[in-house]
Amino acid sequence: MVWPNNTPPQRDGDANAGIDVTDDFEGFAQRNDIFTRAFWDDRVISKHSAKFFASYRMEAAPRRGDGFSRRDFALRNASWLISDMVSNRTADQGLRQGFQAPIQSDTPVADETIEVDDPTQMSAEIKRIAKFFGADLCGVTDLDERWLYTSRVDTRDMTDAPHDLPEGLTNVIVLGHEMDEELVATYPSALAGAATGREYSHEASIVMQLAAYIRNLGYEAVPSMNDTGLVIPYAVKAGLGEYARNQMVITPEFGPRLRFSKIFTNLPLSHDSANPKGVRDFCDICTKCATACPVKALPFGPPEVGGSNVSAIKGVRKWTSDAEKCFSFWAKLSSDCAICMRVCPFNRDYTKPQHRLWLKLALSPLRHLALRLSKSHGARKKPGGWWTKNAN
Ligand code: SF4
Ligand code: SF4
Numbered sequence: 001m002v003w004p005n006n007t008p009p010q011r012d013g014d015a016n017a018g019i020d021v022t023d024d025f026e027g028f029a030q031r032n033d034i035f036t037r038a039f040w041d042d043r044v045i046s047k048h049s050a051k052f053f054a055s056y057r058m059e060a061a062p063r064r065g066d067g068f069s070r071r072d073f074a075l076r077n078a079s080w081l082i083s084d085m086v087s088n089r090t091a092d093q094g095l096r097q098g099f100q101a102p103i104q105s106d107t108p109v110a111d112e113t114i115e116v117d118d119p120t121q122m123s124a125e126i127k128r129i130a131k132f133f134g135a136d137l138c139g140v141t142d143l144d145e146r147w148l149y150t151s152r153v154d155t156r157d158m159t160d161a162p163h164d165l166p167e168g169l170t171n172v173i174v175l176g177h178e179m180d181e182e183l184v185a186t187y188p189s190a191l192a193g194a195a196t197g198r199e200y201s202h203e204a205s206i207v208m209q210l211a212a213y214i215r216n217l218g219y220e221a222v223p224s225m226n227d228t229g230l231v232i233p234y235a236v237k238a239g240l241g242e243y244a245r246n247q248m249v250i251t252p253e254f255g256p257r258l259r260f261s262k263i264f265t266n267l268p269l270s271h272d273s274a275n276p277k278g279v280r281d282f283c284d285i286c287t288k289c290a291t292a293c294p295v296k297a298l299p300f301g302p303p304e305v306g307g308s309n310v311s312a313i314k315g316v317r318k319w320t321s322d323a324e325k326c327f328s329f330w331a332k333l334s335s336d337c338a339i340c341m342r343v344c345p346f347n348r349d350y351t352k353p354q355h356r357l358w359l360k361l362a363l364s365p366l367r368h369l370a371l372r373l374s375k376s377h378g379a380r381k382k383p384g385g386w387w388t389k390n391a392n
Contacts, residue, residue, distance in 0.1 A: 019232075019236050019243055019274075019316065019318065020303065020316065020317040021315065021316055021317075022305055022315045023315070024305065024314060024315035025314065025315030026314040026315055027146065027148070027149070027150040028149055028313045028314075029149060029151050029160060030100065030151065030153050030227075031151065031153050031158065031159075031160055032310045032311055034311045034326070034327045035099075035327070036100065036158065037311065038052075038053070038327065039158050043309075043324065044324060046328070046331060048328070048331035048332050048334075049331040051331070051334055052330060052333075052334050052335075055073065055190075055334040055335070056080065056084075057077070058070075058073065058077060061073035061077070061334070062334050066189075066382060066383050066384045067186060067188070067189025067190060067191050067382075067384075068190050068334070068335070069190075072190040072191040072194075075191060075194045076190045076191065076194045076197055076335065077197070078197075079193075079194040079195075079196075079201060080197035080200060081201060082201035082202075082204050082205055083098060083200035083201045083203070083204045083225075086103060086204045086208070087099050087204075089104075090104065094154035094155050094156035094157070094161070095154075095155070096227075097227070098200075098203075098204055098225035098227055099225065099227055100153045100155050100227055101155075101163075101227050102165065102222045102223065102224050102227050102264075103204070103207065103208060103222070103223040103225070105208070105211055105215060105222070105223065107211070107212040107216060109215045109218060109219065109220055109221075110216050110217065113217070113218030113219065114217045114218060116267065116268040119268040119269050120270040122267065122268060123270045123271075126138065126140070126173060126210070126214075127140075129210060129213055130173070130175055130206070130210055133209045133210055134177075134202060134205075134206050135175040135176065135206050135210075136177055136178040136253070137175065137176030137240050137251060137253060137254075138173065138174070138175050138176070139174050139235070139238025139239050139240045139272045140171060140172070140173055140174070140238055140269045140270065140271050140272055141171070141172050141174065141234055141237040141238040141239075141271050141272060141273075142170065142271055143169050143170050143172050144172075144233070144234070144237060146233075147229045147230045148163070148165075148229040149163070149227075149228060149229055149230070151163070152227065152228065165228070166220050166266075168220070168266050169220060169222065169265060169266050170265075171264075171265050171267065171268075171269045171271070172229075172234050172238070172262050172263070172265075173210070173262060173263040173269070174234050174235045174238040174240060174261075174262050175203070175206060175207065175260065175261045175262065175263075176241075176251060176253075176254070176258045176259070176260055177199040177202050177203055177206070177258055177259045177261065178253075178254045178257060179195040179196065179198075179199055179254075179258055179259065180198065181257060182386055182389075183195035184257055184341060184342055185342060185380065185381040186380065186381050186383040187337060187339050187342045187380070188333055188337045188338075188339055189383040190334070190335040191383040191387075192335070192336075192338065192383070193335040193336050196259070196338070199258070199259045200225065200259065203225050203259060203261040204225065206261065207223035207225065207262070207263055208223050211223040211265075214263070214265055214267050219265060219266055219267040220265060220266045220267075221263050221265040221267065222263065222265070223261075223263055224261065224262045224263065225261045225262075229262070230313070231260040231261065231262050232247075232248075232249055234260075235249045236249060236274050237272075237274055238271075238272050239272035239273055239274055240260075240272075241279075242274075242275075242276055242277065242279035242280060243280075243318060243319070244256060244279055244280075244283050244319070244344070244346075245283040245286070245287070245289055245290060245299065245319045246289035246298060246319075246340035246341065246344055247298070247321050247340070248340075248344075250279045250346045252277070252350070252359065253350060255346030255347040255348055255350075256341050256344050256346055256347055257341060257347050277363050278363040278364070278367070279346070279363070281363075282346075282362050282363070282367050282370070282371070283319070284302070285367060285368060285371055286345065286371050288343045288345065288378070289339075289340035289343060289344055290340075292339050292340060292343040292378075293326075294337075294339065295322075295326065295329045297321045297322045297329070298319070298321050298340060299319050299320065303317050303318045304319075304320065305317045306320070307320035307321075307323075308320075308324075309322065309323065309324050311323035342380065343377070343378035344378065345358075345362065345370070345371065345374035345377050345378070346359075346362070347378060348377075358370055358373065358374075361373075
């Protein structure tokens with residue numbers, strides 16, 4: 001296939017960091033994303049999936065004891081509030097912003113455009129502003145059209161619809177948002193889901209504010225969360241981390257314990273590049289996430305092209321989950337699961353010197369030793385303990 005003009009040839013770094021595109025590559029339609037299929041595909045829709053989505057309203061939240069009490073669901077559902085407000089504001093037009101449509105900006109693009117003589121300096125400035133608004137990581141890459149969805153979804157009838165992105169966007173700013181370590185330690189639980197919801201709400205406000213800053217400078221900027229394109233390959237290309245067996249991007253700062261958002265823009269910016277440090281080699285000898293997955297949705301072998309159902313992108317050699325199995329577990333739980341994030345040996349607090357030392361070991365030829373040292377790492381903490389600790 002012919003790549004779009006603004007897509008540079010694939011660098012070895014992208015492949016070594018876990019995104020290895022083959023000649024059989026096909027763009028991905030968001031309609032086939034597992035969460036979208038849960039609204040139109042009988043292979044995914046079930047009584048459990050209906051209860052899963054309903055549980056984000058308190059009257060439909062189940063009660064199942066520790067981690068799934070009324071307080072746990074109350075915190076989780078409250079943590080999603082800002083994200084929900086953004087995504088629901090044009091739901092009647094079939095535009096679920098941040099999930100099945102880009103976020104609409106309230107700030108017009110200023111008539112006067114500031115001159116950017118030095119894109120490297122401008123990238124540094126954007127990273128500083130991203131941090132100011134609350135992002136934990138920020139990288140910049142080119143708008144590689146392979147990772148844009150081939151179509152978005154009109155949520156009124158779940159049909160394909162165009163993105164309607166403005167013309168001339170060339171860059172993607174990728175932002176990372178750290179999830180709360182103590183809450184992640186309680187996965188699976190509705191309480192842990194508050195770590196997810198809080199970051200979606202953070203993402204929504206941070207991408208909107210950073211995009212508003214760029215628009216005030218006279219450039220186009222489209223804030224985006226899970227909509228419009230696959231954020232994982234953009235995060236890898238922007239040098240934020242490496243793709244891993246658990247389907248996540250592992251970063252040196254937070255391991256896999258974060259979420260990503262993005263901004264599409266024509267602001268002149270210099271680009272970061274994929275920065276493989278050896279996560280792939282570690283995942284080759286570690287299968288903790290695949291072993292811990294209750295429904296065996298993660299692969300044990302080497303990265304492969306394709307996957308077991310239509311939710312897998314075609315023509316990319318990588319570790320691919322069985323998204324149908326994974327979502328079926330979420331649905332039964334009435335909450336998101338990230339056991340595969342919790343148990344990952346890279347899920348650590350890297351502000352502590354002993355964990356920084358472990359990271360060095362894990363990314364060195366002594367990785368087997370690092371794996372042995374991680375044997376009991378990532379054990380589940382009782383959700384009730386989180387409430388008791390904070391009560392004291
Ligand atoms: S999120 Fe849970 S069910 Fe899905 S792959 Fe990870 S461990 Fe398995
Ligand atoms: S648990 Fe092990 S195999 Fe899975 S992503 Fe983490 S390091 Fe890789």
